[in-house]
Amino acid sequence: MIRKFIFALLLGALAALFMVEHDQWTCRHAGNKFKDFFSTTYACDVSAEVESVSLFHPTLCCTDVIVSSCDKSEGKTWQWRASRLVIGFSWWHFLLYGIINMYVHLDDLVATVPSLDAFGALQQHIGLMVQPTESTFVYGLDEISINRALFSLKDPKTQLNSTLNMNYTMRSIGGAYCALLSISDGACSVKGASIARATQGFVLMNFPSDGALSGYEINGQCSCVVPLLPERQADCFISGSWAHGQGSCSVINGERTLAVPISLAKTSNGFRIQATMNGTAAQCAALAGFAHTDLFSGAVTGQATVDIHDGTYDVTATCVCDDCSYAGQSIGRSCLLSGNKEGDVCQGSLTITDVTGTTQRCTGSWEYNLMTGHGSLQLRNSDTVSLPAAPRWLSAPGGVMLDAICNADGLVTGTYRIEAEHKYKKNKLLSTGSLRVEEGQALLEGICGETQYNATVDLGRRYLRSFDCYDAAKKPLMSMHAALDNPAHVKGTIEIDCVQKLLATLYEYDLQASGTLSFDAWFADIVRANVQLNKGTIRIPHIYNLITGMRAHLSYDSTKQTGTITNLTCLLHKGSIVIDHATFAHAGNRMLHWYVPLLLKNCLVTFNRTLFASISGQLTGSYCSGALPRVQGALFLDKSHIKENIFANAFQKRIAGFSQTALIDDDILCDISLDTVTPLSVDTPFLKADARMAVAVSNTMNAPKVAGELNVESGNLLFPYRPLAITKGVITMTKDRPDDPLIELVAQNQVRNHDITMHVTGSLLQHHLMFESTPPLTEQQIIALLLVGSEQESLNIVMPTLIMTNLASLVFGSFRSESMVERVFKRFMQPFKDIHIIPRFSDQTSRGGVRGAIDIEVNDRWRAMIQKNFNLTEDTRFELEYQVSDDVQLRAIRDEHRDMGAEVEMRFKF
Numbered sequence: 001m002i003r004k005f006i007f008a009l010l011l012g013a014l015a016a017l018f019m020v021e022h023d024q025w026t027c028r029h030a031g032n033k034f035k036d037f038f039s040t041t042y043a044c045d046v047s048a049e050v051e052s053v054s055l056f057h058p059t060l061c062c063t064d065v066i067v068s069s070c071d072k073s074e075g076k077t078w079q080w081r082a083s084r085l086v087i088g089f090s091w092w093h094f095l096l097y098g099i100i101n102m103y104v105h106l107d108d109l110v111a112t113v114p115s116l117d118a119f120g121a122l123q124q125h126i127g128l129m130v131q132p133t134e135s136t137f138v139y140g141l142d143e144i145s146i147n148r149a150l151f152s153l154k155d156p157k158t159q160l161n162s163t164l165n166m167n168y169t170m171r172s173i174g175g176a177y178c179a180l181l182s183i184s185d186g187a188c189s190v191k192g193a194s195i196a197r198a199t200q201g202f203v204l205m206n207f208p209s210d211g212a213l214s215g216y217e218i219n220g221q222c223s224c225v226v227p228l229l230p231e232r233q234a235d236c237f238i239s240g241s242w243a244h245g246q247g248s249c250s251v252i253n254g255e256r257t258l259a260v261p262i263s264l265a266k267t268s269n270g271f272r273i274q275a276t277m278n279g280t281a282a283q284c285a286a287l288a289g290f291a292h293t294d295l296f297s298g299a300v301t302g303q304a305t306v307d308i309h310d311g312t313y314d315v316t317a318t319c320v321c322d323d324c325s326y327a328g329q330s331i332g333r334s335c336l337l338s339g340n341k342e343g344d345v346c347q348g349s350l351t352i353t354d355v356t357g358t359t360q361r362c363t364g365s366w367e368y369n370l371m372t373g374h375g376s377l378q379l380r381n382s383d384t385v386s387l388p389a390a391p392r393w394l395s396a397p398g399g400v401m402l403d404a405i406c407n408a409d410g411l412v413t414g415t416y417r418i419e420a421e422h423k424y425k426k427n428k429l430l431s432t433g434s435l436r437v438e439e440g441q442a443l444l445e446g447i448c449g450e451t452q453y454n455a456t457v458d459l460g461r462r463y464l465r466s467f468d469c470y471d472a473a474k475k476p477l478m479s480m481h482a483a484l485d486n487p488a489h490v491k492g493t494i495e496i497d498c499v500q501k502l503l504a505t506l507y508e509y510d511l512q513a514s515g516t517l518s519f520d521a522w523f524a525d526i527v528r529a530n531v532q533l534n535k536g537t538i539r540i541p542h543i544y545n546l547i548t549g550m551r552a553h554l555s556y557d558s559t560k561q562t563g564t565i566t567n568l569t570c571l572l573h574k575g576s577i578v579i580d581h582a583t584f585a586h587a588g589n590r591m592l593h594w595y596v597p598l599l600l601k602n603c604l605v606t607f608n609r610t611l612f613a614s615i616s617g618q619l620t621g622s623y624c625s626g627a628l629p630r631v632q633g634a635l636f637l638d639k640s641h642i643k644e645n646i647f648a649n650a651f652q653k654r655i656a657g658f659s660q661t662a663l664i665d666d667d668i669l670c671d672i673s674l675d676t677v678t679p680l681s682v683d684t685p686f687l688k689a690d691a692r693m694a695v696a697v698s699n700t701m702n703a704p705k706v707a708g709e710l711n712v713e714s715g716n717l718l719f720p721y722r723p724l725a726i727t728k729g730v731i732t733m734t735k736d737r738p739d740d741p742l743i744e745l746v747a748q749n750q751v752r753n754h755d756i757t758m759h760v761t762g763s764l765l766q767h768h769l770m771f772e773s774t775p776p777l778t779e780q781q782i783i784a785l786l787l788v789g790s791e792q793e794s795l796n797i798v799m800p801t802l803i804m805t806n807l808a809s810l811v812f813g814s815f816r817s818e819s820m821v822e823r824v825f826k827r828f829m830q831p832f833k834d835i836h837i838i839p840r841f842s843d844q845t846s847r848g849g850v851r852g853a854i855d856i857e858v859n860d861r862w863r864a865m866i867q868k869n870f871n872l873t874e875d876t877r878f879e880l881e882y883q884v885s886d887d888v889q890l891r892a893i894r895d896e897h898r899d900m901g902a903e904v905e906m907r908f909k910f
Contacts, residue, residue, distance in 0.1 A: 034060055034087070042125055043070055048085065059088030065106075069121055078118040078125075083108035089142075101142035101172070109149040116155045144170040157373075159191040164199070176215075179205040183222060199224040201238070218242040226253075228286045230293075233257055258283050270309030277302040281321050298324030298335075315341040317348075344371040350379065361385055362400075373408025393420040393429060404435070412437035416446075441465070451477065451501070458487060464523075469498060477501075480519075488523045496536055512539035513547075527556040537573075544606040546573040561586050565596075575603030575614065596621040602638070613640035613680075619672070628700070632671040637693070641681045646691060646710060646731065668701040679713055689715020689726060695733060705735040712745075717758070719786040722751040724758055740765045751785050753889065 031050035038046045048062035061084070068079040084107040089100045113119045146168040153162040164186040170179035186199030201222020208215040221239045229236075233253050240249030245266040252259045258279040265272045281298035304317035318338040339348020345367065352362040364379035381400040387393045395418065404414030413436050420429040433446020433453075442457040450472035456465040465487060469478035480492025494517040503511050515536010521529035533550035540547060552568035568579035577600055584594035598619040606612050619633035674697065679690035695708030712729030724747035732742040745760035755774040762768045771782040867877035878894040891903040 031060070031062065034062075038067075039070075044068060044125055045070055051084075054088075057088065058091060059086060061086050069118070069125070071121065078111075078113050078122040080109060080111040080122075082106045082110075103143040104145070106144075106146045107148065109146050111149070111151045113151075113153045114155075115157065116153075116160070119153060142172045144168070160188070161190075162186075162188040176206060176208050179207075181205070181220075186224070194227045196224040196226055196236075216242055218247065226287075229253065229258070229283060230286070233283070267307070267309070270307065273304075273306040273308070275302075275304045275306075277319075281324050284321075296324075298322055315339075315346065339366070341370075345369050364402075374406065376403075376405045377414075378403050387418075387420055392423045394423055395420045410438070453478075464490060467492070471497075490521045490523060491519070492521075493518045496538070513537060525557065525559055527554075527558065529554045540572075543604075545575070545604050547571070548573055552579075572603055576601045577603065591623065591625070593624045594622065598633075600635070610644040611640070611642045614638045616677075628667055628669045630669040630671070631701075634673045634675070636675055636677050637680065638677040640676060640678070641683065643683055645684050645687050646680075646682050646689070646712075667703075670697055670699065670701055670704065672697045674708075682715065686718050687715065688718065689713075689729070691715070691729070698735070704738070706733050706738060707735050708733050717747050721786055721789040722749055722756075724749045724756065724786070737763070743767060752789055753883075754782075754785060756782055756786065 028050065031048065031053075034050075035046040035048065038044070045068050047064075047066040049064050051061040051063050053060055063084055065082040065085045066079065067081075069077050071077070084105075086105040087102060089102050111122070113122055146166075149166050149168060151162075151164040151166065153160065155161075165184045166186075167182045167184070168179065170177055181203040183199055183201050183203075187197040188195045188199075199222060201220065203218065203220035203222075206217040219241045221237070223235065223237050225234050226236050227234060233255050235254040236251060236258075237254070238249065238251050240262070241247055242264060247264040249262040249264065250260065251262070258277075260275060260277045262273065262275040265274075277300065279300050281296040281300055282293045284300050285296040286293040298321045300319065300321045302317065302319040304315065307314045316339070318336065320337075321335040324335050336351040336353075337348065338350075339346055346369075347365070347367040350362070350364040350366060351360055353360055360382040362379060362385075363382045364377065366375065366377045368375035379400075379402040380398055381395060382397055384397065385395050385400065387395065399417075399419040401417045402414060403416075404412055406412045413434070415434050416432070418429075418431040421427065422429075429449065431446060431448035433444060435445075436443040440458065442455075444453075444455045444457070446453055451469060452471075453467070453469040455467040458465050464480065465482045467478065467480045468476070471477055476493075476495070477498035478492070478494045480490055483489040483491070496511075496513045496515050496517065499517075500511045500513065513536060515538075516534045517531065517536075518534055519529050519531045521527065531550070531552050531554065533547070536548075538547040538550075539545075547570050549571035550569065553566045554563065555566075556563040562583070562585040564584075565579060565582040568582070570577040577598060579596060579598060582594070582596040585592040598621070600615055600617050600619070603615045604612070605615050615635055615637060617633060617635035619631060619635070621629065621631050623629040674693065674695050676691075676693045679692055682689045682691060689712050691710055691712045693708070693710045695706055695710075697704050697706050699705040710731040710733075712726050715726040715729065716723040717726065726745065726747045728744065728746040730742075730744045732744075734741070740763045742763050743760055745758070747758045749756055753775075754777060757772040759770045759772070760767055771779045773782050773785075777785065861883045863881040863883075865877075865879040865881075867879075877896050880892045882890045884890060887906060889905040891905065893901045893903065895901070
């Protein structure tokens with residue numbers, strides 16, 4: 001009977017329990033108790049729908065669970081949701097050990113954190129859930145499992161957006177907890193720029209039930225893609241561990257060009273994190289969000305120490321960039337950026353050293369308040385520096401200053417000042433202005449000397465929206481503005497006066513020009529522009545010609561750093577220059593290659609005011625990295641005229657080195673041919689001739705090798721009495737004798753019944769000059785015949801000897817004016833041009849005494865001579881000579897005896 005009673009009692013109890021756990025009031029009451037307990041214990045608000053309650057296997061199943069923070073103040077709210085929550089324990093474990101070993105299971109957990117401050121409050125909430133809590137019953141977490149969890153953090157202050165998809169399992173083993181966090185996908189972005197994506201990995205944790213940090217053991221590995229880095233460097237790997245109060249972590253990319261080792265340690269009142277970074281300036285620029293990171297170069301080493309205590313953190317950091325440069329322009333040997341955080345204020349210094357790494361070029365300080373969002377920056381040059389675009393202008397220490405401040409709204413305002421002095425002339429240059437950066441636009445205003453300017457730049461798309469420049473009288477010098485409907489379309493004009501002032505101020509170059517340059521440009525990944533010179537002239541130095549018009553189309557690919565110039569036409573005062581299609585490519589400021597074909601059409605050129613010529617032809621310039629530039633092509637001279645002796649040493653040296661120019665710093669390979677289309681006209685006081693030239697210039701501009709010939713087709717050597725006609729004149733230039741060409745010259749003419757021939761053979765430096773005459777004469781007589789028209793002895797006998805001694809310098813001299821020839825020939829010989837006094841000290845008639853004669857030339861055919869014996873008054877001789885032709889002469893004579901006679905002289909050639 002007792003057994004039946006006990007059985008009935010147990011059966012009734014079981015039936016009662018079964019009825020109770022399915023009763024709606026029981027479920028509602030249990031749910032309310034759970035929510036009250038959860039809210040009170042874990043400092044949160046709970047909302048949930050109770051799906052079921054089981055008393056046989058103590059479990060509580062809830063759906064649509066929403067847990068949020070009790071603190072509703074701004075920036076402190078957090079929330080997590082779960083589609084299903086199951087909490088339970090084991091009766092047997094409770095009856096045997098007196099401990100409620102709870103297990104928790106969550107499905108589709110979504111945690112949303114609106115700020116970094118709220119993330120700290122969520123951490124406290126999770127800590128309370130894990131750690132044991134004093135209550136009527138002793139309980140502990142035996143197991144937690146979370147399936148398909150999504151963590152989301154959005155901080156409006158820092159514009160940090162982070163998401164993480166994961167699964168989490170934690171179990172109690174031997175009085176400690178073992179947890180596994182597996183990450184299936186994660187992403188992080190700041191201000192819309194993706195920092196990391198495709199994050200995958202795991203974290204394995206072992207920690208004591210009391211939650212003591214020193215007892216944690218953590219190991220983890222994960223991988224992610226950092227889109228800011230170049231594609232081949234974007235895959236990064238993270239691994240780390242923690243044990244016994246200290247740990248380490250490392251971040252490295254697949255190419256091992258970026259490494260960030262991190263050490264962690266527990267301090268008496270918090271944490272200390274120390275990190276070191278080894279990478280490149282291009283990687284740092286990419287991580288900072290700069291475009292065209294390939295313009296940055298240098299090796300970067302950074303160190304940072306973060307002390308976390310009492311919910312706050314202090315940061316001390318330094319960053320050093322060695323051999324840093326931007327767009328090929330060296331910034332300094334090293335840049336040192338250091339700073340620290342105390343409370344909410346971050347402050348530090350910036351130092352830039354020179355290329356030697358020993359002298360400071362620039363120093364400054366910076367400060368930023370994390371609470372107010374206000375910051376400031378001050379920069380000064382601490383050493384004498386030169387302006388980047390004008391190395392002769394130097395700025396003394398403190399001459400370059402920049403002061404800027406920013407507020408929480410992102411507004412940046414500042415002022416700058418640049419004082420410079422010319423290295424040699426000691427002229428002063430002062431430029432001051434202000435800048436303003438707001439809503440993605442930068443506004444710049446300033447004044448340099450008497451020139452005022454202002455500019456607006458779209459920082460987001462990096463477009464120049466407007467730029468205007470005025471002189472002291474408010475006359476526009478430069479103006480460019482973007483179209484309202486298309487900011488990438490910019491039109492503008494540049495006055496040549498502005499270019500003149502810029503070149504004269506910075507480079508001391510006097511550009512003689514006038515007019516206006518206009519351009520029409522489209523800014524995109526490929527920049528395109530049309531440029532034209534309107535109503536202007538630009539003087540070309542050294543050749544005395546003018547550019548009267550110019551137009552061209554330019555395109556530039558900023559990503560590939562390549563450009564082209566097409567349809568460039570320069571209209572000259574006489575002639576034109578055309579570039580059909582030129583290309584170039586560079587890497588920063590280092591040129592990789594360029595190709596420029598030039599077509600010249602009837603271009604008037606003048607060199608040293610001695611050569612005037614119309615040049616046509618084609619030249620092609622090219623360059624490849626690692627080799628010398630090359631210029632090759634063919635030039636043709638038409639209607640050329642030279643006022644210099646082509647046989648002169650100076651002229652030959654000018655031909656051998658005509659390609660050299662002081663404007664070229666580096667040497668240039670050359671392969672140029674130069675030919676005359678029409679004969680080259682030579683006009684000097686001593687030489688008048690027509691010549692043809694065909695030469696080839698090879699080797700380099702600084703050491704050219706010239707080979708070719710210069711042939712004289714016709715011409716005359718202008719001796720005072722009678723010129724010599726050039727019948728043969730050849731100058732042969734060879735590569736092995738650049739300054740000593742071979743010369744062969746033959747000049748002939750008939751002078752006073754004599755056929756005179758001059759021969760020049762040998763080379764320019766070692767030549768042989770010889771005169772011949774038929775009938776024979778001495779060289780002194782031939783020179784006298786060429787100078788005064790008489791081969792007889794006279795008072796002029798000294799002059800032929802002097803002229804013969806210096807005749808080589810006369811034939812090979814470079815006389816550009818008539819002064820030398822006049823001094824040697826005309827002025828001295830003019831009084832004796834037609835009258836010649838001839839003394840005779842030997843008496844051929846045996847009559848004794850001293851004789852003298854006066855020789856008078858009436859013209860080329862008539863000649864008279866009076867001969868007198870100064871001791872005998874009656875002894876006088878008269879001669880009258882008439883040249884009938886070149887071979888027949890008539891002569892009438894009255895001799896000393898007063899006898900009359902006549903002679904006929906005829907010459908025959910066999």
